[in-house]
Amino acid sequence: MEQTSAALTSGPVVHLRGAVALLGRFPALAGVDLDIDARRIVLLRGANGAGKTTLLRTLAGLVPVAGGDAVVLGVDLVADPRPVRHRVGMLGHATGLYDELTVGDNVRFWARAAGANPTDVEQALSRLGLDGRLRSVAVGRLSAGQRRRTSLACLIARRPELWLLDEPHAGLDQEGRDLVDALVREAVSAGATVVLSSHELDRSLQLADTVVTIAGGIVRPDSILPADQIDGGAR
């Protein structure tokens, strides 16, 4: 995997101070203090509804920041979040795929939208094991795991600087989960930064450098710990 420009970004990739984000009138993020340096793998953990997904969407520039400071990849999200969007890759619960198009069509479309070249598309399809028969199968006919792989192929073909993964292991078999972990490590060694949320703590703790606990939409400095200080953390 080629070096991404994130590695060249000076300062933290993510810098949040008292960040507040509203969903309607509800403060889904009620004060987040968080710094993430380049090439880190950060695990977000918290109960359902704690604000993990909202935090990931906020970092992607999809949820407006209503208060506090928020800078991602050098882009001030409070002023205008749009410039950061094409530099992040988000894998959420929804796949962002078109059911009637084939796997190859989908990956090609999203890669071309991000300015990637045909080689990136071929490499992504090959890396995810989608370059054979599956390439010409309509996405609507795929299993949940195969759809997930296709989404991942779209993501890696775009070569994002910041990966935002919401439950990336969900719906995947053992081989698929191992592949996700390998892709994350490859991305980081190429210069990208990864923030992921997962309920599979054992697996994710093996992957992460840092663990951030979010509760009630709040992240405080003391809820950020190195992964090896958490039970189950290997590093």
Next chain:
Amino acid sequence: MIHDALLIAGKDLRLELRSRVALNQVLPFALLVLVLFAFALDPDKSVLTEATPGLYWIAVLFSALLALQRSFAIESTDGNRDALRLSGLDPAGIFLGKVLAVSVQLVVLEALLGVGVVVLYTSRIDGWVLLAVTSVIATASIAAAGTLYGVVAAGLRVRETLLPLLLLPVLAPVLIGSTRAFEAALNGSPSEGWPWVGLMSIFASLYVVAGIFGFGPLLEES
């Protein structure tokens, strides 16, 4: 912007080729509207012939609503709207791409409906140049205004009913202009039709410009 527009148009047209929604649902609907008009007005053939341009464009407008709703329905499933926002595509390019894709579908539909009009209403077709130019300009007007209002309605639960309520009154000048231009062409007096084409050109230009600048903020809000 042009690259992004062609990318979106290509994707939307490929989706249509694979799903054949326009072919299997919109076209039969449009033909059905024509047949029903023929049933309703058949006792008086002269009225039917006289009303042909208006009936044709009403059928096109109703069909355009389905095509426009489809154009945004494909972006409403499985996080596609968020994926579009994250893609880095220029919103103006997305707008123009959607206008182009809807226009291509409508032009094909209009050609097939034209055949239906000749067969069902036994109308003679004259003034080909005026008919063709009117079709192109009216189609661009419908697609541009429809795409702009389509994105307004797209994020709402009542989008299926809201879009016709928003769009049909706005498209009244296009309906009037295209009907008058068609009447002029079919009556053998094309010079009376060109001012209407001019009026529709202004309408189309206004909505294309409004879409280029307004589609992005509306996509954010929808």
